[in-house]
Amino acid sequence: MEETKEKRIELAAFIRWINEKGWSPGTSTNYSFLHPEQEDKIVISRSGIDKTYFSEDDFMEIDREGKPAKGSEGIKPSAETLIHCELYNLFPSTRYILHTHSMPGTLLSGKKEWEEAITFSGYEVLKGLPGISTHESEVELPIFANDQDMDRFRLLIRDNQNRLQTGGFLMAKHGLYAWGNSLQEAKRHLEIYEFLLTCELNLLQIR
Amino acid sequence: MEETKEKRIELAAFIRWINEKGWSPGTSTNYSFLHPEQEDKIVISRSGIDKTYFSEDDFMEIDREGKPAKGSEGIKPSAETLIHCELYNLFPSTRYILHTHSMPGTLLSGKKEWEEAITFSGYEVLKGLPGISTHESEVELPIFANDQDMDRFRLLIRDNQNRLQTGGFLMAKHGLYAWGNSLQEAKRHLEIYEFLLTCELNLLQIR
Amino acid sequence: MEETKEKRIELAAFIRWINEKGWSPGTSTNYSFLHPEQEDKIVISRSGIDKTYFSEDDFMEIDREGKPAKGSEGIKPSAETLIHCELYNLFPSTRYILHTHSMPGTLLSGKKEWEEAITFSGYEVLKGLPGISTHESEVELPIFANDQDMDRFRLLIRDNQNRLQTGGFLMAKHGLYAWGNSLQEAKRHLEIYEFLLTCELNLLQIR
Amino acid sequence: MEETKEKRIELAAFIRWINEKGWSPGTSTNYSFLHPEQEDKIVISRSGIDKTYFSEDDFMEIDREGKPAKGSEGIKPSAETLIHCELYNLFPSTRYILHTHSMPGTLLSGKKEWEEAITFSGYEVLKGLPGISTHESEVELPIFANDQDMDRFRLLIRDNQNRLQTGGFLMAKHGLYAWGNSLQEAKRHLEIYEFLLTCELNLLQIR
Numbered sequence: 001m002e003e004t005k006e007k008r009i010e011l012a013a014f015i016r017w018i019n020e021k022g023w024s025p026g027t028s029t030n031y032s033f034l035h036p037e038q039e040d041k042i043v044i045s046r047s048g049i050d051k052t053y054f055s056e057d058d059f060m061e062i063d064r065e066g067k068p069a070k071g072s073e074g075i076k077p078s079a080e081t082l083i084h085c086e087l088y089n090l091f092p093s094t095r096y097i098l099h100t101h102s103m104p105g106t107l108l109s110g111k112k113e114w115e116e117a118i119t120f121s122g123y124e125v126l127k128g129l130p131g132i133s134t135h136e137s138e139v140e141l142p143i144f145a146n147d148q149d150m151d152r153f154r155l156l157i158r159d160n161q162n163r164l165q166t167g168g169f170l171m172a173k174h175g176l177y178a179w180g181n182s183l184q185e186a187k188r189h190l191e192i193y194e195f196l197l198t199c200e201l202n203l204l205q206i207r
Numbered sequence: 208m209e210e211t212k213e214k215r216i217e218l219a220a221f222i223r224w225i226n227e228k229g230w231s232p233g234t235s236t237n238y239s240f241l242h243p244e245q246e247d248k249i250v251i252s253r254s255g256i257d258k259t260y261f262s263e264d265d266f267m268e269i270d271r272e273g274k275p276a277k278g279s280e281g282i283k284p285s286a287e288t289l290i291h292c293e294l295y296n297l298f299p300s301t302r303y304i305l306h307t308h309s310m311p312g313t314l315l316s317g318k319k320e321w322e323e324a325i326t327f328s329g330y331e332v333l334k335g336l337p338g339i340s341t342h343e344s345e346v347e348l349p350i351f352a353n354d355q356d357m358d359r360f361r362l363l364i365r366d367n368q369n370r371l372q373t374g375g376f377l378m379a380k381h382g383l384y385a386w387g388n389s390l391q392e393a394k395r396h397l398e399i400y401e402f403l404l405t406c407e408l409n410l411l412q413i414r
Numbered sequence: 415m416e417e418t419k420e421k422r423i424e425l426a427a428f429i430r431w432i433n434e435k436g437w438s439p440g441t442s443t444n445y446s447f448l449h450p451e452q453e454d455k456i457v458i459s460r461s462g463i464d465k466t467y468f469s470e471d472d473f474m475e476i477d478r479e480g481k482p483a484k485g486s487e488g489i490k491p492s493a494e495t496l497i498h499c500e501l502y503n504l505f506p507s508t509r510y511i512l513h514t515h516s517m518p519g520t521l522l523s524g525k526k527e528w529e530e531a532i533t534f535s536g537y538e539v540l541k542g543l544p545g546i547s548t549h550e551s552e553v554e555l556p557i558f559a560n561d562q563d564m565d566r567f568r569l570l571i572r573d574n575q576n577r578l579q580t581g582g583f584l585m586a587k588h589g590l591y592a593w594g595n596s597l598q599e600a601k602r603h604l605e606i607y608e609f610l611l612t613c614e615l616n617l618l619q620i621r
Numbered sequence: 622m623e624e625t626k627e628k629r630i631e632l633a634a635f636i637r638w639i640n641e642k643g644w645s646p647g648t649s650t651n652y653s654f655l656h657p658e659q660e661d662k663i664v665i666s667r668s669g670i671d672k673t674y675f676s677e678d679d680f681m682e683i684d685r686e687g688k689p690a691k692g693s694e695g696i697k698p699s700a701e702t703l704i705h706c707e708l709y710n711l712f713p714s715t716r717y718i719l720h721t722h723s724m725p726g727t728l729l730s731g732k733k734e735w736e737e738a739i740t741f742s743g744y745e746v747l748k749g750l751p752g753i754s755t756h757e758s759e760v761e762l763p764i765f766a767n768d769q770d771m772d773r774f775r776l777l778i779r780d781n782q783n784r785l786q787t788g789g790f791l792m793a794k795h796g797l798y799a800w801g802n803s804l805q806e807a808k809r810h811l812e813i814y815e816f817l818l819t820c821e822l823n824l825l826q827i828r
Contacts, residue, residue, distance in 0.1 A: 017673075025402035026335035026395045050391060052224075101332065107406050110329065111413075122731065124767055124795035125722065128647035134769050135794065146331055146342050173342065174331035184671060188647045195646035199728050204413045205619065206732075206825045232609035233542035233602045257598060259431075308539065314613050317536065318620075353538055355548050380549065381538035411620045412826065439816035440749035440809045464805060466638075515746065521820050524743065525827075560745055562755050587756065588745035618827045 001061060001071060004043050007033060008056035011096075011183065018100060019051040023194070027051070028101040029175070030078035033183070034088060035061070036095075041069050044084060047076040064088065082150040086157050087179055090164070094179045096186035101175035104197035109143050110173040117142050117163075118170070120196045128192045129166045141193060142169040168193045208268060208278060211250050214240060215263035218303075218390065225307060226258040230401070234258070235308040236382070237285035240390070241295060242268070243302075248276050251291060254283040271295065289357040293364050294386055297371070301386045303393035308382035311404035316350045317380040324349050324370075325377070327403045335399045336373045348400060349376040375400045415475060415485060418457050421447060422470035425510075425597065432514060433465040437608070441465070442515040443589070444492035447597070448502060449475070450509075455483050458498060461490040478502065496564040500571050501593055504578070508593045510600035515589035518611035523557050524587040531556050531577075532584070534610045542606045543580045555607060556583040582607045622682060622692060625664050628654060629677035632717075632804065639721060640672035644815070648672070649722040650796065651699035654804070655709055656682070657716075662690050665705060668697040685709065703771040707778050708800055711785070715800045717807035722796035725818035730764045731794040738763050738784075739791070741817045749813045750787045762814060763790040789814045 035041035061069035066081040117140040147153040167189040168178040180186035242248035268276035273288040324347040374396040375385040387393030449455035475483035480495040531554040581603040594600035656662035682690035687702040738761040788810040789799040801807030
């Protein structure tokens with residue numbers, strides 16, 4: 001673990017910042033990065049940690065199939081570890097994966113009328129998402145039904161790979177996954193989606 | 208009091224954190240823990256303290272019937288002390304009780320149409336509550352009418368013991384009680400309920 | 415000024431805390447306390463100061479009619495100084511007066527249908543207001559039309575003295591005045607009214 | 622650059638404060654000031670910087686037509702640099718220009734029914750805007766359609782100069798520009814408009 005200490009410190013600080021925003025209630029949410037030197041390893045947040053106090057020691061190492069790696073044996077990884085594994089496999093340039101559990105993401109993903117996606121249209125901030133160069137764009141943030149069976153959910157993501165080109169998706173009544181080729185990029189995608197979800201929620205609340 | 212100093216410091220910091228979130232307006236809310244060595248004693252916040260500046264010295268010790276214990280004679284405990292006493296009696300594994308007074312809790316508990324409970328359904332975050340292992344659950348957060356007569360209110364809680372298995376209830380236009388076997392667990396229950404109340408309020412505000 | 419330094423430091427810290435909450439946009443809002451030794455003097459915030467950076471040096475001394483006192487000649491007091499003078503005269507036990515400019519207070523005071531008052535009913539937190547001992551109470555927070563003529567507005571307050579027994583009033587589309595016999599009490603009244611205004615606004619936003 | 626170091630430190634701190642409020646999601650927003658000694662130079666934020674960590678080194682110097690000045694060759698200025706250039710030309714006393722990307726500004730500017738302006742009426746806080754001395758005023762905050770062609774957008778601003786006398790405008794689904802003769806004044810205009818946008822959004826959300 002020692003060789004990733006700096007990255008773990010940086011990501012832990014980011015996780016506490018996320019928590020301050022109210023985006024990780026209870027012990028929800030999880031976070032990972034690809035080991036910078038050993039790409040067969042993923043460094044991921046442990047299960048059940050309160051993100052208010054999350055530290056660089058609250059990570060563990062797993063292999064690309066979600067099994068605890070040497071030095072992390074016996075530690076329980078997040079229940080959603082396989083989602084991380086699958087995203088790293090589907091998008092090989094991905095280096096960081098972030099999962100938040102904000103109120104707007106939880107609420108909007110649970111509305112029946114949007115069973116498949118929320119569409120954002122005409123927003124300047126869309127230009128911060130992969131492949132978008134003008135506000136005259138439409139971006140679909142896919143919504144997948146929540147599932148406790150992670151093997152099944154992993155296949156669902158794989159089957160929907162073509163819908164995951166803009167760096168994020170929602171699990172219904174569960175929250176947002178966002179990723180990128182660096183912490184900076186993953187953070188940018190995350191912030192943009194959280195911002196847009198807040199916009200859309202407030203728009204729906206206008207009489 | 209000296210032997211509980213570390214726990215008082217920890218809880219006082221948590222109380223100021225609650226206050227920063229706006230969940231303890233005026234001098235509202237109260238907090239307690241069971242004395243770790245003398246289980247006939249409860250350490251509870253004093254009455255009338257502004258939680259912005261709450262410190263480890265703003266606690267007192269009471270017995271299991273709410274009377275000031277030796278060393279705390281003449282200090283006024285919170286008006287709602289008997290609620291704490293009753294919860295420790297009903298749920299013997301409880302170690303911490305937390306009471307917040309947030310806007311969503313205050314407002315939603317006062318809606319006439321929900322005179323008995325608010326039901327949360329299908330949320331991933333429900334898995335952080337006692338006995339819940341899947342999002343495919345329904346959890347009822349009981350609402351009790353507010354009452355200035357604490358002897359009467361205490362009996363009401365006792366009569367409703369079977370509805371209090373998921374670690375929380377609301378007093379109408381008054382706020383949330385949440386508890387757990389540790390500060391970490393009580394905090395988790397509290398955050399989950401506050402998060403869900405905010406979700407439900409925003410859902411009701413969608414046109 | 416020197417003899418009030420400690421009180422100015424304490425109030426300035428409180429003012430920056432108010433600002434952090436977003437309750438003093440632009441250079442709005444003003445604050446005062448009665449000189450603790452010379453009751454013919456009021457210590458009040460100067461005009462036009464950004465509250466983000468408000469310090470103990472941003473006060474001045476005025477007499478009970480709002481004229482700059484010795485040592486503060488040539489400094490411009492807040493435009494609303496006469497409101498403070500009148501409240502100290504009407505309620506002789508008052509020691510602190512606080513004026514915020516929050517979004518809920520600004521917005522709700524401007525609704526035509528509440529030209530005279532907002533009524534708060536059944537809230538536990540009402541018990542923190544003067545003379546209220548049960549949640550089974552109704553408290554009216556008076557709303558007065560905004561006015562640039564402070565001599566006229568002062569008379570309006572005087573004429574409505576009997577409606578000002580619970581420590582606060584609103585100026586329409588302008589904000590809240592709250593006061594008390596100590597900073598602690600004035601802060602309590604302020605927080606309670608701001609909390610209740612947020613509740614009522616959210617209640618109106620439920621479909 | 623060295624001679625503007627103090628001003629860059631001051632503005633960078635302000636930019637991080639803006640970010641904390643959630644008004645600069647992703648790498649959105651930009652900020653500038655006129656070089657205090659060489660009025661043919663503008664100091665402006667670089668393109669693509671996350672404002673969470675914005676520092677005094679994240680500025681660059683450009684000429685009045687938006688070209689990188691000596692010492693800043695090869696650095697990419699913000700895409701919206703020409704908006705800054707045009708505003709400094711149209712309003713020669715302007716010293717600071719601030720651009721935020723808040724949720725209320727983004728959302729309200731995108732409502733079809735307000736294609737040209739949002740009108741604020743009767744608010745006390747209007748008195749903090751240029752030329753307004755009473756709350757009995759109406760101020761129009763112009764809304765311009767978003768545009769990726771900055772040469773064209775610049776002309777649009779020029780043609781609407783007479784509508785820009787109160788220190789701000791909105792770009793649809795993009796955010797607010799505000800300016801002033803000092804950082805203090807520009808900040809005041811910015812805060813007032815953001816406050817009023819939040820008021821109007823909440824007003825529209827009342828049932």
